């Protein structure tokens with residue numbers, strides 16, 4: 001339920017918070033531009049008791065949150081969320097480009113890519129140290145060594161890092177190195193992992209499961225937020241359909257649909273969505289036009305030799321071309337990059 005306050009006085013707000021907590025609900029205070037609301041989250045069954053709070057002084061009204069995701073919904077927070085990553089922000093008016101290799105393979109590789117993407121104007125360095133591979137016999141990533149190389153590149157080229165944690169055990173040390181922790185498509189419904197990253201005060205990139213609905217995806221975001229971490233960036237990375245021509249089908253409509261129902265920023269991953277490097281530039285343009293807050297793309301100096309996802313990786317020149325071609329579209333829709 002949402003308790004809409006008639007007062008913004010901190011004493012009045014904390015009195016209502018204490019009454020919500022007495023009823024066994026968690027209270028999340030959201031200071032909007034025009035009003036303060038308190039989201040009361042907990043067992044759906046006893047919600048009639050929350051309605052009675054309408055009788056309290058300084059409460060304007062108590063209204064139900066209609067969507068099954070609560071704190072992630074626009075009903076609770078009208079304004080778009082802005083996620084701070086180092087000195088960068090992800091959110092309205094801005095367009096964030098995350099780029100880098102699918103997997104960290106060597107110092108030379110990651111340094112060369114970081115230098116190049118920085119020069120081309122990217123904001124965040126991506127790279128996997130722990131890789132969720134379909135086959136257990138494929139390259140699984142450089143693990144801790146990979147995290148260290150990412151950090152070295154991050155410091156040298158002043159680029160925050162996004163990298164994946166695949167298990168709850170990996171969370172503490174991935175968190176030591178990463179500026180954004182990625183939860184991959186295969187782990188979108190790993191609720192133990194979602195709760196673990198929900199306890200951090202660090203941005204989380206939550207990729208859409210390849211067979212998940214938008215509603216299920218936002219419910220996964222709700223798991224993270226319900227633990228206290230509101231720093232979530234959603235990532236549409238393509239879903240499985242009957243089409244076999246491309247690796248996945250980019251659900252570009254997910255961008256405006258998510259924006260309608262949630263205040264969280266959403267970016268697009270055209271690399272995993274298409275599986276083909278030559279589709280990455282057109283799909284990045286589509287992402288900008290659809291209102292995405294950014295993109296995450298795979299880049300490799302020599303895609304033919306990449307240890308993972310070479311077919312969808314842009315070479316250095318094509319990454320430069322991508323940046324040049326999206327820039328005017330970003331500007332025309334009123335964002336800065």
Ligand code: PEP
Nearest residue numbers: 102184185186207237272
């Ligand atoms: C990745 O970003 O390298 C990755 C494995 O992505 P996804 O989880 O979307 O497949």
Ligand code: MN
Nearest residue numbers: 102298308309
């Ligand atoms: Mn990849």
